[in-house]
Amino acid sequence: MRRVLPGFGPAMGFTLGYLGLIVLLPLSMVVLRTAGIGWSHFWEVVLTTRALAAYRLSFGAALAAALINAVFGVLVAWVLVRYRFPAHRLVDALVDLPFALPTAVGGIALCTLYSSRGVLGHALSQVGIQAAFSPLGVVIALTFVGLPFVVRTVQPVLEEFDAGQEEAAATLGATRWQTFRRVILPAILPATITGATLAFARALGEYGSVVFISGNMPNRTEIAPLLIMTKLEQYDYGGATAIAVVMLVISFAMLLLVNRLQAWSGRRVST
């Protein structure tokens, strides 16, 4: 069939040119700069104790936050879809706040709240838990940042869930908990995993909300993006780009994984 629509050339040309200029060229500079420092020096930099501690914290805290959000995200989605309570619509709207709120604002608010002088930090310190300026503080900040993802992926699935299946389970004698575990949970699991992975990917690179509450102690509360920042401030560009390459490789792997997951959960949702 002959193509009738015009403008493929200019549209495609602009798309590729702009993508190249804004995204691909600057990104390739990171790889080029890292190549300049040599293979052995690269491994020295990315495998220092301090760098390893930073990856470990970034990964561990992002994973912990994603798991917290997976559990509570499903709960919040459930409560929002199934129940009505005062200020229901306001609460529903506010769930998106971490997407709209500048991360630095979230960061200083959480730090104030969870430091030993803050309301929640003081309460936690009474039971011997130090929240701010500890790895726990990093988890708190990353939980805040990733909060909307699971809620917003699970919510539409729950809304479209066929109540007939629940009735059938109940008629066949299932308890409410059995119905949830055997009927509802399998239906929302793909969306939950997708949402948690999105939250995890976001948390890996997060900077603004974490720097205030973490205390930024090398080897203890220093996340990988902060280590890059520190190296940049010391004009150690080779070191900064080397750590950045490690993070980029991991982030791109996450991006591909997320695309796969969404294709999977999208199929599951539509059937």
Add this chain to the structure above:
Amino acid sequence: MSRRQVAEGGPARVLLITVALTFLALFLFLPVLAVFAEALRGGVAAYWAAITDEETLAALRLTLLVVVLAVPPNVVFGLAAAWAIARFEFRGKSLLITLIDLPFAVSPVIAGMMYVLVFGAHGLLGPALLARGIHVIFATPGIVLATTFVTFPFVARELVPLMQSRGPEEEEAALVLGASPWQMFFRVTLPNLRWGLLYGVVLAAARAMGEFGAVSVVSGHIRGETNTVPLHVEVLYNEYRFSAAFSVASILVLLSFVTLGVKRLLERKAHGDRTPSADLPAAPTALPAPAPET
């Protein structure tokens, strides 16, 4: 138990709601309240003084300028990319869609760093530009570029699925009836996309206004010159001027409430012409579902 269970009993219901709201309070509501409580701690006069301070106003002006300069190129890109992807078949289409999402996968700190590597004093183009007196890094152009990068995918990822969900029939009809390509674009394509386009712009503008990590790397924190509002908040906070920091932060909180309100409104408006895949988290950093292969 004789009652058929298709819903939780009253106590279970109350318990679930309580746990969910407690979680949201600890991580969401209380932090927002803390911003306002800290902002007003020094009294209304101090609050007003902090937000009308000359440095705060300079930061607000710069932030506004950055939003106005960084978002429009991404709108043009979003329209071009959507037209190419949704209306034509070509090899490597799914790769292109993945590449558009790439900026979401890059840590903001790395995003800022990339531009330092290109435009910095020891970068690829930096020395040549500096020799001509053009400052990109530690100046407004660098902030605009870094912001353009972090807001890059927003408009495109709204428009691509939206345009895919509407077939090319209306546009083909316009052309057959004698419209010129630009007439078709402005009278058919653009009106059909308007809510999705606005939605993408709102999300991009919100992110542009609040970007911290990327801007932090390229700005150099020169007060009254290269401090955006979030950076100004950081400076005040690090100087232990807490109420001033929270006062300025409260402006950003109010703006993010406006963003959420407008977003809701647009979601309702666009509900009719949004695809199911576009209902997935329309999050600044969420990655979209891969477009269905046609």
